[in-house]
Amino acid sequence: MSALSQTPPNVSLLATRRDLLRIAAFGGVVLASGLPGFPADAAVPDFYFVQLSDLHWGFADPKVNPDTKASLEKAIAAINAAHPQPDFIVFTGDLTHMTKDPQERRRRMAEVKAMLGGLTTQKHIYLAGEHDAGGDRGAAFQEVFGALQQSFDHKGFHFIALDNASDPKGALGAAQLAWLAADLKTQSGETPIVVLAHRPLFDLKRDWDWFTPDGGAATALLQPFRNVTVFYGHVHQEITHRDGNLLHVSARSAMYPLPAPGSQPKKAPLPWDPTALDHGIGWRQVETSQPLRFDDHPTA
Numbered sequence: 001m002s003a004l005s006q007t008p009p010n011v012s013l014l015a016t017r018r019d020l021l022r023i024a025a026f027g028g029v030v031l032a033s034g035l036p037g038f039p040a041d042a043a044v045p046d047f048y049f050v051q052l053s054d055l056h057w058g059f060a061d062p063k064v065n066p067d068t069k070a071s072l073e074k075a076i077a078a079i080n081a082a083h084p085q086p087d088f089i090v091f092t093g094d095l096t097h098m099t100k101d102p103q104e105r106r107r108r109m110a111e112v113k114a115m116l117g118g119l120t121t122q123k124h125i126y127l128a129g130e131h132d133a134g135g136d137r138g139a140a141f142q143e144v145f146g147a148l149q150q151s152f153d154h155k156g157f158h159f160i161a162l163d164n165a166s167d168p169k170g171a172l173g174a175a176q177l178a179w180l181a182a183d184l185k186t187q188s189g190e191t192p193i194v195v196l197a198h199r200p201l202f203d204l205k206r207d208w209d210w211f212t213p214d215g216g217a218a219t220a221l222l223q224p225f226r227n228v229t230v231f232y233g234h235v236h237q238e239i240t241h242r243d244g245n246l247l248h249v250s251a252r253s254a255m256y257p258l259p260a261p262g263s264q265p266k267k268a269p270l271p272w273d274p275t276a277l278d279h280g281i282g283w284r285q286v287e288t289s290q291p292l293r294f295d296d297h298p299t300a
Helices: 069-081 102-116 139-145 174-184 214-221
Strands: 028-029 048-052 087-090 124-127 150-154 158-162 193-196 228-230 238-242 244-248 282-287 293-298
Touching: 048 069, 069 102, 087 228, 102 139, 124 158, 174 214, 193 214
Parallel strands: 048 087, 087 124, 158 193, 193 228, 228 244
Antiparallel strands: 028 048, 150 158, 238 244, 282 293
16 A cells, blocks of 8 residues: 655645545545546536445444444545535445345445435435445345436536446446447547446456456447546555556545555455554545646545
8 A cells, every 4th residue: 555645634625626636535536627538618617526435334343443433424524524515425335334134234224324314415326335235136225225327417527337246246247338338329539437336347356356357348338438537446445547548546445444456365454553644544635737646645
């Protein structure tokens, strides 16, 4: 994991083009003018949205996180303190921690949705993670949070939320790929595209399940577009990967960090260090200057 900057945290979110792209590590703060393809026309309104990922509500291990409720409450408070408020908030999967009990699964979903109801910004885009949807192919998730996939337009951008979690193998599947192809046919090649997913669409680390089996088919459909940014979760850390016209950016978890790919034999939550400034739950600022500038900040 990257070393932390000693710059103190600054959670003010000024919607100016100087700020460009910001990605918060307990999710992300994304300023539209920093995304590839943002129109140069000054009359086009800037905006930003927040990405909150891997909440894992229901997770319980004091050696990893001694106060899980406080972690989520802190993230919610930080977003509510932002001025101006984001246009919307996206949740890139694993809102709940996995359980085999269908009643407990629904209870956790209802609880976390109620907590997220405390966010000032009430326009939410929910994606499922394998912890949410893997046990029942997304049945409970759809009851509580809605559709597993969707697309929408916002201020000149086309957003696509994909489901690579409800399939037991994490695949998108032929039907969803056909839907994606049809959706993209409605867009100009110059339209900036923002893709939201839970798992990475590229092969980050297969033996840790950090990939999408048919992700290459999706990225092939996206490559003809000039400007595509993919925001995903699942890996509980910041990783940026360039693939042709596609920029893939991951977010930290709001609950606990995971080790860097291949840094240890097995994938497992990193233990809580009470003396550390950064427990893997912080925020990262990315500015699309040339070259890209990355500044990581702790939240504690």
